[in-house]
Amino acid sequence: MQSLMKKYLTDEVHGKLKNLKTKSGYTLDMAINSGLENPDSSIGIYAGDEESYELFDDMFSPIIEEYHGFTKDDKHKSSLDVSKLKDATFNDEHILSTRIRVGRNLKNFPLGTNISKSQRDEIESMIVEALKSLSCKGKYYSLESMSEEDRKHLIKEHFLFKEGDRFLKAAGLNRDWPSGRGIYHNEDKTFLVWVNEEDQLRIISMQKGGDIQEVFARLVQYLNELEQKLSFAYSKHLGFIASCPTNLGTAMRASVHVKLPNLAKDMSKFEEICKKHHLQIRGINGEHSKSEEAIFDISNKRRLGVSEVECVQDMVDGVRSLLEAEKFF
Numbered sequence: 001m002q003s004l005m006k007k008y009l010t011d012e013v014h015g016k017l018k019n020l021k022t023k024s025g026y027t028l029d030m031a032i033n034s035g036l037e038n039p040d041s042s043i044g045i046y047a048g049d050e051e052s053y054e055l056f057d058d059m060f061s062p063i064i065e066e067y068h069g070f071t072k073d074d075k076h077k078s079s080l081d082v083s084k085l086k087d088a089t090f091n092d093e094h095i096l097s098t099r100i101r102v103g104r105n106l107k108n109f110p111l112g113t114n115i116s117k118s119q120r121d122e123i124e125s126m127i128v129e130a131l132k133s134l135s136c137k138g139k140y141y142s143l144e145s146m147s148e149e150d151r152k153h154l155i156k157e158h159f160l161f162k163e164g165d166r167f168l169k170a171a172g173l174n175r176d177w178p179s180g181r182g183i184y185h186n187e188d189k190t191f192l193v194w195v196n197e198e199d200q201l202r203i204i205s206m207q208k209g210g211d212i213q214e215v216f217a218r219l220v221q222y223l224n225e226l227e228q229k230l231s232f233a234y235s236k237h238l239g240f241i242a243s244c245p246t247n248l249g250t251a252m253r254a255s256v257h258v259k260l261p262n263l264a265k266d267m268s269k270f271e272e273i274c275k276k277h278h279l280q281i282r283g284i285n286g287e288h289s290k291s292e293e294a295i296f297d298i299s300n301k302r303r304l305g306v307s308e309v310e311c312v313q314d315m316v317d318g319v320r321s322l323l324e325a326e327k328f329f
Ligand code: ADP
Pocket: 097, 098, 099, 101, 155, 157, 158, 159, 160, 161, 202, 206, 253, 255, 256, 257, 282, 283, 284, 285, 286, 287, 297
């Protein structure tokens, strides 16, 4: 399957945009490099700053419309009201774990794709300072000083990002690795913050089992606390600004790891249910990975033009349908 970048990069669009540069020095060639170097990209384009979405609008708009179903006339909305979520506590052995993350980037800085080393280090310091104000007990671990053993263990347990992702590398996101990167987590690793990966912050709530309500409530609590200390890049039209257009809007991915051995034998039925509920299927180790032992990562696909509550509700309703289909297979 070709990436959305390839689909919409016509000669006309390329000709129109190829000599433009944002104020922070980001060009179309930089934006599309990941998709060109990785033909298996699903999207293949990254922004370098908030201005990229305006300057290269002819490229980004059709991609945003196809991925989120969000047009230029649509308005983004937000609701983090946990009480509005319906039937979001599963007690089902098929659901192994739940994770909800949002991406955030700091206002007045370029995005990670186009940031300098000193800006990245400054952002890390600002985030580490803000994390100290959280009401939970936790610690920040810089990637530079982390032992190889600890790093591998955190990745294996699904807490930490991988190293050397080729999609991120080609987007300029792995420059100066591992400097400026790290992870914060509370004592029981149910609240985590990734620093300077694809986005400057990935704010994560996760735990074993299917209590999606509890995971969402924890995310909202600490997100509100961080917002007291940090100003995030936000546009009225596009919501929270992210380096990948799939993460605009809420920048939220709410997922469960769920075991579905029956549906795994009928992928077209599986995919049909996911499509109906706007869900995405990922493998056991996240994006671009494969499922193992019929365990899938199921998450909301749309993130822009829908509120945070709707993102989680998409996942909740879709997972309920998948579990029913699995049981009556
Ligand atoms: P992101 O979710 O930030 O877009 P990935 O898809 O790469 O990035 O996932 C990051 C990590 O989170 C991976 O190790 C993945 O397996 C893990 N993960 C995602 N969803 C869950 C879940 N529901 N339970 C446990 N781990 C999860």
